[in-house]
Amino acid sequence: MTIKEQAAKIKLDSTKMAATTLEERNHALRAIVDALLANKEAIIKANEEDLQQAKSDNVAPPLIKRLKFNEEKLVDVTKGIQDLIGLSDPLGKVQMKRELDSDLLMVRESCPIGVIGVIFEARPDALVQIATLCLKSGNCAILKGGSEAMHTNRKLFEVIYHAAVEAGMPENCLFQVEARSEINELLECHESVDLLIPRGSNAFVQYIMNNSKIPVMGHADGICHIYVDKAADIEKSIKVIVDSKTQYTAVCNATETLLVHKDIAQQLLPKLNEAFKQKQVEVRGTEEICQIIDCEEATEKDFRTEYLDLIISIKTVSHMEEAIEHINKYGSHHTDCILTEDAQTAETFMQYVDSAGVYQNCSTRFADGYRYGFGAEVGISTGKLHARGPVGLEGLCTYKYKMFGNGNVVADYVEGRKQFHFKDLEI
16 A cells, blocks of 8 residues: 555544544553553663664764663653643634624634644654654644664554554554655645654755645754853853753754853853863854863854754854844744843843744753643744644644534625624633
């Protein structure tokens, strides 16, 4: 069966999936938790195969770190599913109730998007998060993980799919694509797939956008910034910067560029550099930075680079407006932070920085669906239409309008026999 034929079957089952109750979907999620724990040894063994192959292929250390799926990761993902079970039903929520006439009622109600295709990087935990988020939100999903995690993804999918179907979910609620060649087939399924969410490099995301008629939601890069204002608290700033850069480097919400107000640079940078040395962070700085601390000289390319490694580029700025201009020019509109004790300065920064997440005095690593209380996320969207930032249950839903009448016809209103009175009712 071709991918297009399979997608058509999934599309048919998407209406059945949308009609499932919260109790049915939560029951399936509980079954998935039990199945993952029961198959722990087989899953970890499959992951060891992938890790061994990755090392043989000289895969970069940041990617190997993402690839690892041990008992700790299994505990994390099952905890995430339990949290997801505890969230309220995103479906059937009345968003608007409007009386158009005394016997004509319009209701806007949340519903699933339908069939979602997710192409994601070599992070096996992402497969678990994406599959379970789609199930909870009443969506069917077509999943394509990175080839580096082939054995782990295959085992995880097998466990999740069988547990979901045995728990009563439609036969075609989930489908796994493995071959890279099948991605192009998936991109042609615009009649059956309602949304694509690619997670990967800038070039890869652009390729998906340029080669499919299916709407695409996601982000290309994670070039996150921290601006240290002249009114920043030094000790607080060092703590936040170090966490943002080093807590987990191989992710899109790790800070890549630091902008420092010139008035605070002499106080901050020597102490910060000592903290970076302890964490083995390589600093690349502009000429002004090199005069204050011993570091590599940065080029313009550095400010356009998502390192995903223990490297950070640093630049001084004369004022906040210069920092804002730099972020809006070089950033990826993902997550950016200001460190300051001046509330008015922070408010201005947060107003003018055009990013999905704008923070004051906290790590950029908080840009995550789990940490936002979404249960998990299918990805981060830096676009502005439909969903922005970490995309959780709400971002996987759309809405439909339901109209309840009593033989009403438009001719009565056009010809003046009846009139609309548009009255919003309490939800």
